[in-house]
């Protein structure tokens with residue numbers, strides 16, 4: 001579909017290992033702290049977007065997720081809800097989402113089929129890939145080109161692409177070997193934006209959904225935020241370790257709806273035996289994350305949103321384990337999981353501090369429950385839905401405005 005070497009699509013081997021080596025260092029638990037000011041600022045902007053235009057809260061959520069990864073990858077900023085980067089990211093997200101479940105096309109099984117003429121009747125997926133190639137090429141090329149242009153003017157700006165290009169150029173000038181080339185930098189920078197944008201936005205949408213559907217959990221989480229933070233300021237990073245219930249709300253959101261219910265499939269690199277069954281080399285294995293997280297022998301009433309389930313019994317819980325697999329497993333586990341968790345925690349705390357979320361009004365003007373719609377094309381994503389989002393007080397509006405001004409960010 002027009003990908004540069006992009007980690008998620010690379011098979012196990014030297015190229016894939018090189019990309020993990022380039023991508024992992026900035027996203028370890030100790031290194032993601034460098035992005036905290038950016039994440040909090042974007043959470044402020046997102047909540048201001050919720051307050052200013054609740055009817056378009058989904059754009060604010062998408063902007064939040066994209067602004068973080070675009071800044072980390074390319075040092076680019078999103079200057080408003082109509083930024084062209086939001087449209088570009090949405091087009092590529094759509095192209096990916098509609099391209100079908102991973103590893104399920106005839107091209108995945110028999111790579112040579114990608115060179116066949118696309119008019120052949122059984123090659124819908126090949127026709128689709130050729131039709132949408134431009135969207136993937138745009139998201140992998142255009143931000144990098146813009147970033148390189150910006151770098152010429154703002155040489156002090158540090159970002160993933162800039163830092164790698166700098167190393168690459170310095171080595172080339174000194175005649176030293178480079179273990180990655182320009183295409184690798186292009187692919188790795190795009191991986192951060194593509195892998196980290198839709199996933200984080202989709203989880204923010206789930207948070208809004210579950211808070212709306214579960215007013216008791218919302219109230220309890222707000223009480224905790226008010227107790228720890230107070231009502232005269234907005235949540236900051238020092239507060240996060242003290243927000244125990246907020247952490248449980250996030251874990252329960254992960255468990256209720258893993259975005260990749262069947263994980264990302266992987267082919268076994270050698271023959272293996274699991275519980276007496278032979279898994280021959282090359283078998284495509286799907287981890288059923290959905291089943292693991294809804295297993296009735298592990299989770300009581302698995303379809304109920306119940307954050308307390310993880311607490312020990314003596315604290316009124318059920319001592320159940322945190323969900324597994326939402327970020328994958330083993331050697332291909334998600335590189336951005338620490339970054340994502342921080343983004344979601346500060347965003348959740350900020351939402352709880354600033355807005356009340358309720359069902360939207362029905363024809364009689366009263367909050368009216370409804371069933372949201374979902375997309376199940378490879379990922380399980382809730383489609384945009386209406387919600388009634390209102391500022392908790394005039395004071396939070398003032399705080400949002402003044403903090404955003406202080407951070408020098410346009411909303």
Ligand code: HEM
Pocket residue numbers: 007008009020023027069191192193195196197199200203259260263264325326327328329330331332333334335336337339340
């Ligand atoms: C809630 C947010 C996120 C979720 C649920 C999520 C989930 C996943 C999953 C299920 C995988 C596949 C793991 C496997 O193959 O077993 C993955 C891979 C990956 N994710 Fe995330 N992710 C999220 C956010 C992010 C962010 C913010 C980044 C940005 C750095 C990121 C970067 C990656 C990369 C680079 C891979 C490919 C790893 C590989 O193939 O070796 N993800 N993610």
